[in-house]
Amino acid sequence: MSLVVAIDAGGTKLAAALVEPGSGELFDRQEVPTEPQRGAAAVLKDCVELARRLALGHSVVAVGIGVPELVSLDGQIQSAENWDWRDGTFKAALATVAPVYVESDVRAAALAEARFGAGRGRSSFLYVSIGTGISHAIVCGGFPWRGARGNAVVTGAPLLEMVASGPALAARAGRRRAQEVLAQPSDKPIVDGAASAIGRELARLVNALDPQAVVLGGGLGLAPGFRERIIECMRPEIFADTTRELDVLPGALGVNAGVVGAGLAAEAALAAELGN
Numbered sequence: 001m002s003l004v005v006a007i008d009a010g011g012t013k014l015a016a017a018l019v020e021p022g023s024g025e026l027f028d029r030q031e032v033p034t035e036p037q038r039g040a041a042a043v044l045k046d047c048v049e050l051a052r053r054l055a056l057g058h059s060v061v062a063v064g065i066g067v068p069e070l071v072s073l074d075g076q077i078q079s080a081e082n083w084d085w086r087d088g089t090f091k092a093a094l095a096t097v098a099p100v101y102v103e104s105d106v107r108a109a110a111l112a113e114a115r116f117g118a119g120r121g122r123s124s125f126l127y128v129s130i131g132t133g134i135s136h137a138i139v140c141g142g143f144p145w146r147g148a149r150g151n152a153v154v155t156g157a158p159l160l161e162m163v164a165s166g167p168a169l170a171a172r173a174g175r176r177r178a179q180e181v182l183a184q185p186s187d188k189p190i191v192d193g194a195a196s197a198i199g200r201e202l203a204r205l206v207n208a209l210d211p212q213a214v215v216l217g218g219g220l221g222l223a224p225g226f227r228e229r230i231i232e233c234m235r236p237e238i239f240a241d242t243t244r245e246l247d248v249l250p251g252a253l254g255v256n257a258g259v260v261g262a263g264l265a266a267e268a269a270l271a272a273e274l275g276n
Contacts, residue, residue: 005064006262015030016047023116062266063099069104076088078151100266106153108261120252136205164194166220179223195233214234219255222251
């Protein structure tokens with residue numbers, strides 16, 4: 001059985017596991033806080049430690065890592081919104097475990113939902129991750145469209161993230177975490193404003209792309225009450241009558257979509273490299 005060390009390196013947490021790409025099954029899932037303010041070297045150190053622990057005693061063919069940054073078509077990190085790995089030297093540290101492959105975290109999660117989750121069997125769907133950041137991927141024929149340069153993930157940013165991401169909600173309400181804002185009735189106007197902003201942006205994407213369905217993931221996208229409020233705000237802004245009632249679903253893989261997807265993306269890149 002071929003296994004991939006998969007890491008979903010998010011702005012809030014580093015989630016990692018061994019992934020069996022053929023089934024999407026996870027083994028020995030582990031998680032630590034990211035704390036990106038510590039800097040790129042500290043985040044990398046944690047990723048390497050996770051990868052080595054997971055790989056110990058196993059035959060690992062690759063390390064896949066999903067990052068909350070722009071990633072080019074050839075797997076180079078192109079932005080430094082969370083920490084700066086743009087020089088590519090982080091790969092050398094992780095390559096002590098196995099060959100390293102990088103993908104945008106939202107494309108990785110979208111790939112996982114296409115293969116094993118809410119998008120399985122659909123000709124197309126729009127995957128949107130709402131959490132520490134807000135990003136999207138349009139999936140057609142089972143694969144996320146990467147764009148001409150790899151940048152087809154930006155969802156109304158930066159303005160949308162400034163009002164509707166997890167950190168924005170927490171900051172506007174004066175609370176530690178966005179989940180506290182969602183749970184507090186007195187913060188409802190803030191939550192409604194964020195849901196309205198996201199709903200309008202999703203409607204624009206739906207109007208432009210006409211996907212078969214929308215799949216919402218990320219910590220906030222998976223929160224039932226907030227997700228339902230977003231959908232309420234989105235539907236009236238969809239222009240075509242035949243599109244307005246499209247399926248809007250929570251990600252079936254939940255918080256594991258990014259980890260599974262990082263493993264799938266690495267396995268696919270390795271196979272392409274080997275000509276399989």
